[in-house]
Amino acid sequence: MTIRGRHTNTRTRASRAIKRASDKAELDALERGIAELQNAxxxxxxxxxxxxxxxxxxxxxxxxxxxxxxxxxxxxxxxxxxxxxxxxxxxxxxxxxxxxxxxxxxxxxxxxxxxxxxxxxxxxxxxxxxxxxxxxxxxxxxxxxxxxxxxxxxxxxxxxxxxxxxxxxxxxxxxxxxxxxxxxxxxxxxxxxxxxxxxxxxxxxxxxxxxxxxxxxxxxxxxxxxxxxxxxxxxxxxxxxxxxxxxxxxxxADDARMPAQLEQYYMVIPLEKKLDTLFSFLRTHTQNKILVFFSSCRQVQFVHEVFCRLRPGIPLMALHGKQKQMRRLKIFEDYTRSKHAALFATDIAARGLDFPAVDWVIQVDAPDSPDTYIHRAGRTARYNAHGSALLFLLPSEEKGVLASLQNKGVSVEVIRPRDSKLQSIQNQLQSFAFQDPALKHLAQRAFVSYVRSIHLHRDKATFDVSALPLAEFAAALGLPGAPKIKLLRDLKKAKAAAEKTQPESDSGSDELSGVPAVRTRHDRLFGRQNQTVFSEHYKNLLDDTFDAGSDDDELLTLRRVDHDLDESELSQQKEISKRKLLQGQSKKAMAAAGLRGSGDRVLFDDEGNARPLYELQNEQSFHRVGDAAEQAKAWRDKEAAQLAAADVADKSRVREKRKEKKRKMKERMRELAEEREEGHVYAPEGEEDPAEGLASLVLPGERGGSSGDDYITSEESDAYEAPPEKRRKSGPSLAEQEALAMRLLST
The missing domain is CATH 3.40.50.300 (P-loop containing nucleotide triphosphate hydrolases)
Structure with a gap:
């Protein structure tokens, strides 16, 4: 054993010496190679x-x-x-x-x-x-x-x-x-x-x-x-x-930043058509991997939410700075592994991230600088892959943005969308905002964040907040009116002071369109303090101050606009007055005048179109569907099948509950019997033995009798009698079982 151990140690030392020599030779070769590399x-x-x-x-x-x-x-x-x-x-x-x-x-x-x-x-x-x-x-x-x-x-x-x-x-x-x-x-x-x-x-x-x-x-x-x-x-x-x-x-060099395999395009799109164009693009590119950039987190949240409801036919994801770390990591990994998906993101995804095989990079909001454009577009066409970049520009932004990109050596080609492929989603967004107050609130915050991002641009000549069609943009987001924004009011005051003119009072006026606000009877109704149900909610809508965040620290309220009425609208108002008079008489009079009742309810379909809640059919339309007897029979058969299925499920659920009751009772009786044998269960003098009450519960299926469904307690035994033909098979009576339980306890 000693000789073998010595030989083993010798071989180990020899192998270590050989490895050290090999490592030293490799390190020397690396040093020589690095020295030669400088002149190679x-x-x-x-x-x-x-x-x-x-x-x-x-x-x-x-x-x-x-x-x-x-x-x-x-x-x-x-x-x-x-x-x-x-x-x-x-x-x-x-x-x-x-x-x-x-x-x-x-x-x-x-x-x-x-x-x-x-x-x-x-x-x-x-x-x-x-x-x-x-x-x-x-x-x-x-x-x-x-x-x-x-x-x-x-x-x-x-x-x-x-x-x-x-x-x-x-x-x-x-x-x-x-x-x-x-x-x-x-x-x-x-x-x-x-x-x-x-x-x-x-x-x-x-x-x-x-x-x-x-x-x-x-x-x-x-x-x-x-x-x-x-x-x-x-x-x-x-x-x-x-x-x-x-x-x-x-x-x-500065004139060769973009890879040669990158195709760069831009579209001139009005502000209110941006979401329509983006949705239509996603609908026609469902087999691509797309990265969409917005200027703020609130816009990413809003667009992701409404597009998920609209279902463009491609998986949708969102990545922004307001998400938790683990959520951001999961979305990053999911999008990296996806072959066909669309990721809505802020500039948090514009630098350094390597998403493989991105086919399109779409910049819905113009970048704040040419370098930002370069980094955004650089998410595609990485290494030797091909890719395309698309930039949405407003008519007022086209000249200034293209000039700044050309100064950096970036050349983009103009393209125009096909009118046949464009699909408007404004009605659907309005329907969503009407049905979901939380989504409407998110749309308001997205509106504010976009306006604020434009206001913070360094190129004030190209990005002018006061020149934006904000009322149309608000309607495109599904809002009934453009919210008021404090920074716009401040800009108007500063502009008025610079022109040495008396600034207009902003009380009761619309800051976005200059139209004086109107106080209607509905305003007075909701303003009454005794209306505790509606007045507080309406007041919150009018005086909603958001939290001081990075992009939502502005005061935002709803507005009411009084439009000038032309002749056709005046006649329509007279028609409404006539309808009110007829409504006060009878519904029959309104029907004779061809007017709909003001109490009719409507529903919105998936396309955002309104329809009556109850649609009446004439006799011919009804008979075209089929014979009345056959329709009644089909309805009865359908209801009978549903009742049968529900009955089977109910019986199965009841059986499971009964089985669980029996199992628990058996287990409890077994535990008491074991404790009784070990001497841990006893009843003080004058008190009832805890096992006695439990023994009085009879399990018919367990005593060799019929498999009854219910437990029978001692209080119910007087009222309960088994049928005569089953009485002989039911085993010991309840009194006999109680006597047996008492004998077991006494022993």
């Missing part, structure tokens, strides 16, 4: 790069073969240990450009779990961080490094317990700074590599101070990789503070 021609495939065998295995398993432009330009510098300032259009493969250096750097330095945090990747949004982490898992599965994901919306304590064991960390700025300040034992002193992905987006989202605080926690001697889709002054300032002698890698 630009590589075009991953096979030409000096990468470790484990990284090559992960890339092969994930299906990555060819290098993109940003990867072929930046990887030689990043693998050599230099800081990199990279800029490339969206969808160009920047994720692999910084994840491969992360894996290779830690592998060449023999990083282990005991060495702590070696690489840190900071991403602006949770969805992008999750996407980066998934790519890291795909290509780094053969390595032995531990990796973690730290984002908001997760359990902080759960993350704190595992944070100290991570070698690679993917995080969002806010949650990362929280851990740096609060988590005991979380140390970044040994950090080797820092990655800032979508740096321009991080700064645009207001994380500049957070990023500065994070950098103060990190060691100065580190490698830094900074990637963004656009090079702005703020990104350049950040690069000067964080990078040392960086390699500036900008693979796309």
């Amino acid at each position: 021609p630009r590589p075009s495939t991953f096979a030409e790069l000096p990468l470790s065998g484990r990284t090559r295995q992960g890339l092969k398993r994930a299906g990555f073969v060819d290098l993109t432009d940003i990867q072929s330009h930046s990887l030689p510098f990043a693998l050599a240990g230099r800081d990199v300032l990279g800029a490339a259009r969206t969808g160009s493969g920047k994720t692999l450009a910084f994840l491969i250096p992360v894996l290779e750097l830690l592998y060449r330095r023999r990083w282990s779990a005991s060495d702590g945090l070696g690489a840190l990747v900071i991403s602006p949004t949770r969805e992008l961080a999750i996407q980066i982490f998934e790519v890291l898992r795909r290509i780094g599965g053969a390595h032995t490094f531990s990796a973690g994901l730290v984002i908001g919306g997760k359990d902080l304590k759960h993350e704190q317990d595992r944070l100290g064991k991570m070698n690679i960390l993917v995080a969002t700025p806010g949650r990362l700074l929280q851990h740096l300040d609060q988590t005991v034992g979380f140390d970044c002193a040994s950090l080797q590599l820092l990655v800032l992905d979508e740096a321009d987006r991080i700064l645009d989202m207001g994380f500049a101070n957070t990023l500065t605080a994070i950098v103060e926690h990190l060691p100065r001697t580190r490698q830094t990789l900074l990637f963004s889709a656009t090079q702005t002054r703020r990104v350049s300032d950040l690069a000067r503070l964080s990078l040392k002698d960086p390699a500036d890698v900008s693979v796309h």
